[in-house]
Amino acid sequence: MKKLQKILSIVLVAILVCLTFCSCSNTGKSIMTATYSDSANASDGLNLASSATYITQDGKTKKSFSLKGKAEENKYVTVDFGDSVDFNTVILGESGKKVTLFEIYGSNEHDANYQFLYQSDCIEGGHTCFLGDVKYRYLRIFVNQASGKFNVNNFEAYYLKSENANDLRVNAYLVAEDITEDYDFSCLDAITDIIIFGTAKFDEKGNIKIYDRDSNEVDLHYYSDKVNIVKKAIGDRDINLICDIAMPYGEENAYIISMMNDENVDNLVANIVSFVNELGFDGYDMDYEFPNSKLEWRQFNNFLRKLDKAMPDKIISLAIAPWDLQFDDDVIKIIDRAEVMLYDMFTAHNYHSIFSTTVNGIDKALKGGFDAKQIDLGVPFFSRPTNRHAYWGSYAQFEDSLDRYTNLVYYNDFDHDGNPMTAPQYINSVQMIADKTAFAIDAGLGGIMIWHMNCDLPYDNELSLFRAIKDTKTDKSAM
Structure with missing residues (x-):
């Protein structure tokens, strides 16, 4: 059984990452159906929709899924599995980029x-909808809102x-300046790795310096005290603690070139190793x-080779x-974690970090x-605001406007410079985070990364997003 699951997991990686790109084809159809057509066990990946029939809004029965309409229309299609079936995942594919609100209902x-x-x-290109364990004969797929003529042309259902x-890693960045004695560490039971970010910074020679919130240079104790607060909160939990030292100020790439050049790279590596070891x-x-x-x-490839050689037993x-x-091929092998930043990338509706952006980015990384x-x-x-303004809000600041499913929040606020800002804010809701967590598990990824922990x-x-990740891992577990 374990061997079969391992084989299916490998197949699933290759196919799930193709989901977003179905929009590049003429049909927009996902190829996941073909992947699981030979599976004998529905719980291991058989597309439960392979023998379904589809009932249109006017009562006609069809053998293939199709949901088309105009922007002002509220349209639906009913899926008939033929019998009540267990499933937890629905995949929809769209030809185009018009749908802006859809819903799924179930009945027997x-x-x-x-x-x-x-x-x-x-x-x-495609959206994987993680429903949790449900059992229905009929599903009704609605398109409630669109920005033009839409064509949802693929439907699949799985019990995965x-x-x-x-075992999925949950790796969270923690901004060092946010760490205080009264910091809320209640999320630690959902986390496997913490990356402490900032306060420690490089100069152009690769030396490490410590700065307080007001950008005054201070001694190492200022930073180590914060690290000790985190270690105390972690206690006996099995959580990796990783440091991220911020890049130099000024002409950033020019300074980075300087600190990684042949003259300074050995100093840079030695300082990192010393810092990592001294602070544990x-x-x-x-x-x-x-x-x-x-x-x-x-220079970056050369630096990473030297760093791995200098601290072979530490996480890079x-x-x-x-x-x-x-x-370089040999350098990729020594990188333990690739924290793929799948956000701040806006799409057709000026939303950042939608689901298909995630799949697209994972495919590129592979x-x-x-x-x-x-x-x-x-x-x-x-x-991020839908006018693409340079503003980054915290998920928590919208607490009074949040629900499980809504990613677009209407919220009047002031930007980082104190100017009025009224553009809607796009977030990743609890459901979106659950969808992405489920996808990471199904695709056999190492983990999920959060920027950042204090939000x-x-x-x-x-409505905690860390709770959404933890609950999804539990719901996806076959143990």
């Missing part, structure tokens, strides 16, 4: 007693569990945004964008040479 009667199951906004669901970290993370020349990539983690990856287990899927615990609601709040 053809035309009565439909129960609300799911809601989200964009489908675009994993023996490794609870389990590893080091570098947030390099981004190498933008052949010279920078050559990198925050990366999924495009233009130029790591094509860039990373193994699935190296990848942590990056999710935002922050908002969430308290863990005992039912």
Whole structure:
């Protein structure tokens, strides 16, 4: 059984990452159906819709799924599985980028007693909807809102569990300046790794300096006191503690070129190793945004080889964008964690970090040479306005406007410079985070990454995003 699940898991990785790109084809159809058509066990990946029939709004029965309409129309299609079936995952594909609100309802009667199951906004290339364990004969798929003529042209349903669901890494960035004695660490039971970010910074020679909130240089105790607060909160939990040392101020890429050149790179590596060992970290993370020349990539590859040789038993983690990856083959093998930043990328409706953006980015990271287990899927615990203004809000600041499913929040606020701002804010809701967590498990990824830890609601709040991740891991577990 374990061997079969391992084989199916490998197949699932290859196919799930293709989901977003179905929009590039003429049909927009996902190829996941073909992947599982030979499986003998529905719980291991058989597409339960392979023998379904589809009933249109006017009562006609069809053998293939199709849901088309105009922007002002509220249209639906009813899926008939033929019998009540267990499932937890629905996949929808759209040709185009018009749908902005859709819903899923379930019933065991053809035309009565439909129960609300799911809601989200964009489908675009494809959207994996994690419903949790449900059992119905009929599903009704609604498109409630669209920006033009829409064509939802693919439907699949699965019952997917994993023996490794609870092994998914949950890697959270923690901004050092936020760490105080009264910091809320209630989310720690949902976390496996913490990356402490900032306060420690490089200069252009690769020396490490410590700065307080007012940018005054201070001694190491200022930083180590914060690290000790985190260690005390972790206690006997099995959580890796990783440091990220911020890049130099000023002409950033020019300074980075300087600190990684042949003259300074050995000093840079020695300082990192000393810092990691002295403060008892389990590893080091570098947030390099981004190498933008052949010279920078050559120096970065050289630096990583030297760093791995100097601390072979420590975690090496990198925050990366999924495009233009130029790591040498031998260097990719020594990177333990690729923290793929799948946010701040706006789509047709000026929403950032929608589901299909996630799948697209993961596919690029895999094509860039990373193994699935190296990848942590990056999710935002922050908002971006739909006018693309340079504003980053905290998920928690919208507490009074949140529900499980809504990603678009209407919220009047002031920007970082104190100017009025009225554009709607796009967040990742509890359901979106659950969808992405389930996808990470199904795709065999190593983990999920959060920027950043202080943006969430308290863990005992039912709308906590950390709780959504933890609950999804539990729901996906076959144990």
